[in-house]
Structures are given as structure tokens and as C-alpha cells.
Amino acid sequence: MPEFDLDALGWNDELAENLTPGLVPGRVAAAHRGAFDVWTADGAVRSRLPGRALHDGLDVGVGDWVGLGDGLIRMVLPRRSAIVRNAAGLTTTAQTLAANVDVAFVVSSLGPDLEPRRIERYLVTIWESGANPEIVLTKADRLDDPWPLVAEVESVAIGVPVHVVSAHTGRGCDALRARVPAGTTAVLLGSSGVGKSTLVNRWLGDEVMATKETRSDDDEGRHTTTHRQLLTLPGGGLVIDTPGLRELQLWDVGSAGLEAAFADVEELAADCRFGDCTHEHEPGCAVLGAVESGELAHERLHSWRKLQRELHAIAMRHDALLRKQELRKWKLRAREAHTRTRLR
Ligand SMILES: Nc1nc2c(ncn2[C@@H]2O[C@H](COP(=O)(O)OP(=O)(O)O)[C@@H](O)[C@H]2O)c(=O)[nH]1
Numbered sequence: 001m002p003e004f005d006l007d008a009l010g011w012n013d014e015l016a017e018n019l020t021p022g023l024v025p026g027r028v029a030a031a032h033r034g035a036f037d038v039w040t041a042d043g044a045v046r047s048r049l050p051g052r053a054l055h056d057g058l059d060v061g062v063g064d065w066v067g068l069g070d071g072l073i074r075m076v077l078p079r080r081s082a083i084v085r086n087a088a089g090l091t092t093t094a095q096t097l098a099a100n101v102d103v104a105f106v107v108s109s110l111g112p113d114l115e116p117r118r119i120e121r122y123l124v125t126i127w128e129s130g131a132n133p134e135i136v137l138t139k140a141d142r143l144d145d146p147w148p149l150v151a152e153v154e155s156v157a158i159g160v161p162v163h164v165v166s167a168h169t170g171r172g173c174d175a176l177r178a179r180v181p182a183g184t185t186a187v188l189l190g191s192s193g194v195g196k197s198t199l200v201n202r203w204l205g206d207e208v209m210a211t212k213e214t215r216s217d218d219d220e221g222r223h224t225t226t227h228r229q230l231l232t233l234p235g236g237g238l239v240i241d242t243p244g245l246r247e248l249q250l251w252d253v254g255s256a257g258l259e260a261a262f263a264d265v266e267e268l269a270a271d272c273r274f275g276d277c278t279h280e281h282e283p284g285c286a287v288l289g290a291v292e293s294g295e296l297a298h299e300r301l302h303s304w305r306k307l308q309r310e311l312h313a314i315a316m317r318h319d320a321l322l323r324k325q326e327l328r329k330w331k332l333r334a335r336e337a338h339t340r341t342r343l344r
């Protein structure tokens, strides 16, 4: 079993100070249903959360540093960053897609499927996470002139670097690889089929991750991207490959992510006549003025409102959930107190 150099995985003094003495440190390299692959100085181990932690809703993601005791994950060390979404479905549960990442690549393929609205959604989540977003546009070989699409993406990704690559011709791949120097961790996020695993394989110089073409019956040994997987790149640096997300539901994130992702709208809003302008109908609204003059795309304002409403709804649901949990705890305590009085 290969051993891991924890320092190369990003282990540092601050993490060490936070580790409860006696626990074995490790980094979560893969999350399977209920089980985790954890890389430790003694090699990779398969671990899980104790029942109690599961009950408390402890959320562990790939990239997390954890402390192991008796083979179980006993603690999650403080995170430098965390990309969190609301778990798919109707519940209100945080799901960490990746933790302790420095750069998050939002990957889309150049072509008719390119979705600026989806990119905005990713950016809100990433700006909130503590990681730096960068945009990767793949399959550049399929277009004679990618630049109109690139310009469209740049208009919704204020201040975010946009990379144009082709994993087939190699265009832009080395420059992108250089964004993940030794000691840092990147994550690739984006829909299924945009070429994330192909890019990772190119960096690894090997077909480690199964891609659409390589997925077949004799692929047993390969990691299909059905789960999130941490990989070490030759020459240092780590990358987390992820399966495509069918939906990226925002988590209860506060407004910083939205403000950063929509810096253009926020800047305009500062010039509205009324401080509490809703940018719906007010006179002297700089945002509506900019839409009118064509300076701001109407879709952009529409998208901003939609995401804002979504965040609000999630915050409300989350609050309601917390209230319910509080009430349950309170009832439990009251019942315990009652039992104690009777026993006395
Ligand atoms: N033309 C072209 N196709 C690519 C490129 N990168 C990946 N693909 C193809 O896109 C499909 C999906 O790739 P894959 O890496 O599995 O996507 P993932 O789901 O994002 O991991 C495969 O058929 C790849 O061969 C590229 O740079 N150019």
C-alpha cells in the first residue's frame, strides 16, 4: 500500500495544532456511499463516520482533513474553503462537493450547450466557498472561432480568468496545469460530458479516470467518475475530478457570493436613487437604466433576481428547519427534566 507524504497533500502546522492528540491525520480522497477513502502517512484506508456523527449531520467532503481513531472519522479539521451545495432533492441539507481547494475550475464545453446562466450559478457558489473560481472552456478544437462564445462567457464572469483548452490537441492544457502548482488543490466542476476526466487524464499522462469512450466492461480497474476523486498530479499539485452535477442548488450562503458573482449589477445598484431600491420599478433606478440603455443584459438582471429569490427561499427553509430542531431538543430536555423530577 503506497504511503502518502502528508506535506505534499497540504498538511501544515495550523492543521496539526487543531488535531486532537491521539488521532491519525488523513485527507479524504474519495467519497463513496457512506464510506471514504482517506490518505494517511501509512497509506490509504477505507473509513466511515461513526453513527453519532451521521446523526448529527456531520458533513465530510473530498479534500477534507480528518482525524481517524479506531478506523473511524472522529473529527473534521477546520476548512480553508468548502464548496457546498444544497443536496439534490427536496431536503435542506448541506453537501460538501470539495473542501480545502484553492482554485475551482468551472468547466463547460465550447458549443451549443454552453450555458452562461449555469456558469453564473457556479460562480455564486464558488465565490462564497473561499476558493478562487476560474472558467475552463473545453473542446476548442470543435470550433473555428471560439472567441464570440468566450466573450459571452466573459460578460457573465466579471474578474474571473477564462481559459480556452482542447484536451485533444493539447491547446491551453499546460497553461491550465500551471494553475495548480505543488501544494495546491483544484477541483473540476461542470456537467457530465464536458471533458473534465479527459483533461485530468492528459495531466496525469495516463487513462486513470474513465471517460465516455473508455468506459466499458474491461474498465474495472479505472475510477469511473461516479464519485468525487482526489488525484495527485505528476510534479505536485492535486486535483479533484467530479461526476457531472445534474443540478447545483445553492446552499444557504449569505449574499457575498451573489455580490461577487454579480459585481457589475451591484456596482450599478450603488447609483440608484433609493438605498432600498428593488430595481423593479423605482424612479432613478440605475440598474433598470442600464438595461434600458443596453449596458446591462436583461438576462443578467433576470438571472440575478432569480438567484436572489432562490437564496432567500433556502434561507427561509433552513431557518424553519433550525427552529424545528430547536423545538425538538427543547421538548426532549423538558421530558428529561420531567422524568428526573418524578424519579426524585
Ligand atoms: N473534440 C473534443 N472532445 C473532447 C475533448 N475533451 C473531451 N472530449 C470528449 O468529450 C466526451 C466526454 O469527456 P469526459 O472527459 O468523459 O467528460 P466528463 O464527463 O466531463 O468527465 C468524450 O467523448 C471525450 O472524448 C476535447 O478537447 N475535444
Ligand SMILES: [Mg+2]
Binding pocket: 196, 197, 198, 209, 210, 211, 225, 242, 243
Ligand atoms: Mg468524468
Ligand SMILES: [Zn+2]
Binding pocket: 269, 272, 273, 277, 278, 279, 280, 282, 284, 285, 286, 287, 288
Ligand atoms: Zn435600482
